[in-house]
Amino acid sequence: MKKNILAIGLALFTAAAFTLTSCNDDDTTAPVILLNGDAVMTIELGGMYTEDGATATDDEDGDLTALIITEGTVNTDSAATYIITYSVSDAAGNPASATREVNVVIVRNSWVGQYDGEHDCPSVGGPFVTAETITAGAAADGIVISNFSGTNLNATATVSGATLTMGMQTVGSFVFSNGTGTMNATGNQMTMSYTSDGYGVVETCTAIYDKL
Numbered sequence: 001m002k003k004n005i006l007a008i009g010l011a012l013f014t015a016a017a018f019t020l021t022s023c024n025d026d027d028t029t030a031p032v033i034l035l036n037g038d039a040v041m042t043i044e045l046g047g048m049y050t051e052d053g054a055t056a057t058d059d060e061d062g063d064l065t066a067l068i069i070t071e072g073t074v075n076t077d078s079a080a081t082y083i084i085t086y087s088v089s090d091a092a093g094n095p096a097s098a099t100r101e102v103n104v105v106i107v108r109n110s111w112v113g114q115y116d117g118e119h120d121c122p123s124v125g126g127p128f129v130t131a132e133t134i135t136a137g138a139a140a141d142g143i144v145i146s147n148f149s150g151t152n153l154n155a156t157a158t159v160s161g162a163t164l165t166m167g168m169q170t171v172g173s174f175v176f177s178n179g180t181g182t183m184n185a186t187g188n189q190m191t192m193s194y195t196s197d198g199y200g201v202v203e204t205c206t207a208i209y210d211k212l
Helices: 002-026
Strands: 032-035 040-044 054-058 069-071 080-089 095-105 113-120 128-136 142-146 155-160 163-166 169-171 174-183 189-198 201-211
Touching: 032 080, 032 095, 054 080, 155 169, 155 174, 163 189, 174 201
Parallel strands: 040 095
Antiparallel strands: 032 054, 069 080, 080 095, 113 128, 113 201, 128 142, 142 155, 155 163, 163 174, 169 174, 174 189, 189 201
16 A cells, blocks of 8 residues: 555656656746846947846746846947847757947047147158147038147148048148148047148158157
8 A cells, every 4th residue: 555655656747757857847938138228329439338237038948137237348439330249048058149339439529639640751851840729610510620730720620530631722932732631549649641742742652649
């Protein structure tokens, strides 16, 4: 009799364990991760990034938000695209992940400031440094460079992201044209080349602008 009772108990225990295991094995649905805030964000260079996080829910395990692992960083002092990854797994081991794209970008205001401009024009015989200031121009993409190339006069240009373009213009006794420039990722140095036509000399000059 005791043997029969033990056998029945063991059978019931085995059936229960099998049922629990089967239920666990049947869970093949991954959790759902929802981002707080936008999936794609754009921040101006030098701006502020706030991590909004995410939430996670599972059809079997419920709220898994506290188990989310967040990976990635955003450096708002360097223009680039950053990816933040959020991942979590449920009790059955089903993984889920989501990503946020954060674009740190150079805008016109990133160009504004005081600079030491080191210009190199072949006719001068060597580089010369001038104190120059970049301010916002009248147009939405315009800038004004004061004391451009040491002329004590203003030159104008347009910027788009990290790229500068300077069209033909007369600045005192010079005609400047074909100007192109690029701002570095941290917004503190710009390299430039341009054509200078003055005093009977037409030449290509280069310049490195270091923001003060």
